Amino acid sequence: MNYNHLIQKVYTKIEAVAPQGEVASYIPELSKINPNKFGVHISTTQNFNFGLGDYQEKFSIQSVSKVISLCLAYKILGETIWKRVDVEPSGTKFNSLLQLEADNGIPRNPFINAGALVICDMLISNLENPEEDLLAFIANLSDHKVEFSLKIAASEKLTGYRNVALCNFIKSLGNIDNEPEVVLDFYFKLCSLEASCEELSQLFLFLANQGKTLHSNLEILTKSQTKRVNAIMQTCGFYDESGEFSFRVGIPGKSGVGGGIMAIHPGKYSIVTWSPKLNEKGNSYKGMRFLEDFTTLTEQSIF
Numbered sequence: 001m002n003y004n005h006l007i008q009k010v011y012t013k014i015e016a017v018a019p020q021g022e023v024a025s026y027i028p029e030l031s032k033i034n035p036n037k038f039g040v041h042i043s044t045t046q047n048f049n050f051g052l053g054d055y056q057e058k059f060s061i062q063s064v065s066k067v068i069s070l071c072l073a074y075k076i077l078g079e080t081i082w083k084r085v086d087v088e089p090s091g092t093k094f095n096s097l098l099q100l101e102a103d104n105g106i107p108r109n110p111f112i113n114a115g116a117l118v119i120c121d122m123l124i125s126n127l128e129n130p131e132e133d134l135l136a137f138i139a140n141l142s143d144h145k146v147e148f149s150l151k152i153a154a155s156e157k158l159t160g161y162r163n164v165a166l167c168n169f170i171k172s173l174g175n176i177d178n179e180p181e182v183v184l185d186f187y188f189k190l191c192s193l194e195a196s197c198e199e200l201s202q203l204f205l206f207l208a209n210q211g212k213t214l215h216s217n218l219e220i221l222t223k224s225q226t227k228r229v230n231a232i233m234q235t236c237g238f239y240d241e242s243g244e245f246s247f248r249v250g251i252p253g254k255s256g257v258g259g260g261i262m263a264i265h266p267g268k269y270s271i272v273t274w275s276p277k278l279n280e281k282g283n284s285y286k287g288m289r290f291l292e293d294f295t296t297l298t299e300q301s302i303f
């Protein structure tokens with residue numbers, strides 16, 4: 001498969017499309033980004049790498065980081081994590097409080113904010129230095145170093161009232177062990193991670209490679225765990241637009257309100273797009289368009 005030719009073709013088409021939607025502004029620091037940024041990078045299990053546009057510029061990965069926190073918790077705690085977080089699509093917005101009460105504080109899945117907060121709580125209880133240990137885990141995934149953005153974390157902390165509400169609510173229902181403030185600080189740091197399309201696609205390549213890193217052959221997750229993480233991305237990676245992404249793109253993926261989308265074709269590649277304007281569901285408008293055209297043109301999807 002001549003991926004660079006195909007990416008070039010789709011990139012040229014989608015670059016010309018006027019991005020619709022809005023840059024996220026509920027986290028004030030995110031609104032400062034140039035809305036016209038557009039980058040894409042693919043990393044394959046055959047060790048082929050190719051990027052176009054702003055693919056080397058770091059951006060705020062936001063909820064794409066929820067895949068990293070899930071993988072780390074899953075690696076440390078194994079199947080016990082599913083007692084505290086479910087694996088069902090929520091069909092609601094990423095920061096919704098709606099279902100929690102009826103579900104007794106068990107979030108529908110680890111990719112909505114409620115679920116990611118519970119995963120953060122697990123990590124805090126099980127890591128000696130949660131922030132450093134998280135960065136050390138990420139450092140194993142590729143040759144790249146990623147860092148938190150203290151500016152973005154502070155900006156979200158100032159305005160993150162909904163996450164404060166979510167965390168306190170789950171605590172009241174008995175599914176947060178640590179102090180909400182500690183959990184929220186770690187969660188905001190997690191969301192503030194910055195990486196480029198190139199770095200992210202290399203970092204997540206293990207999910208296309210049966211759980212092993214390509215550069216060092218290190219087992220991050222078992223084959224079965226990898227299948228499960230990809231399955232949750234397929235069904236829950238885009239909140240109340242997960243069905244739409246599955247329908248249009250046909251591979252698992254995860255979005256973030258910084259405009260990034262990471263998608264995995266198991267056995268083949270990981271691909272990351274970045275375009276900051278979001279549709280009304282909080283997913284990158286151009287990123288979804290790009291990936292839809294890309295999987296259509298390659299005629300490759302998991303279906």
Ligand code: GLN
Binds near residue numbers: 064094156163282
């Ligand atoms: N930090 C963001 C929040 O909690 C992440 C949301 C997202 O990327 N969908 O609201």
